[in-house]
Amino acid sequence: MAVFNMTDLRAALPRGQRLIGLDPGARIIGVALTDVSLMLASPYGSVKRGKLSAIAAEIMAIARREGAGGLVVGLPLSMDGSLGPAAQAARDWAMALSDATGLPVALWDERLSSAAVNRAMIREADLTRKKRAAAVDAAAAAYTLQGALDATRMLNI
Numbered sequence: 001m002a003v004f005n006m007t008d009l010r011a012a013l014p015r016g017q018r019l020i021g022l023d024p025g026a027r028i029i030g031v032a033l034t035d036v037s038l039m040l041a042s043p044y045g046s047v048k049r050g051k052l053s054a055i056a057a058e059i060m061a062i063a064r065r066e067g068a069g070g071l072v073v074g075l076p077l078s079m080d081g082s083l084g085p086a087a088q089a090a091r092d093w094a095m096a097l098s099d100a101t102g103l104p105v106a107l108w109d110e111r112l113s114s115a116a117v118n119r120a121m122i123r124e125a126d127l128t129r130k131k132r133a134a135a136v137d138a139a140a141a142a143y144t145l146q147g148a149l150d151a152t153r154m155l156n157i
Helices: 006-012 052-066 085-101 113-125 129-152
Strands: 018-024 028-034 041-048 068-075 105-109
Touching (some): 006 068, 006 105, 006 129, 018 041, 018 052, 041 052, 052 068, 052 085, 068 129
């Protein structure tokens, strides 16, 4: 499958299909899901990092169960906006995952998403570090996915 920009992915998505947001970490991949109107992203869960075939199977199971037709993968750009080694690795992984699942993918800037989620959890929920660690990955995926939805909402009305 091809890598789309977010606007084109939204435009190509059949009406009523959701998007899956992914925050690929070193050990855990955070998973988020939109509603069918593509207005709201919510944390969904996580997938353990491992072989691409196993990850693709889990993502496809979620897509079938939830009616999702595309992926939005967080792109960890450098603070100056450049495509560093981590962003290149995420882009390569997103393309391989798209090929393995058959789902179109868009990349979205995820700079500081985990930091923002951690700050919010400390401030609003007063969660301990251990309790936060379990929720941060999916929440960071939702944070990034919501940013992508918000930025492209007016373009698709």
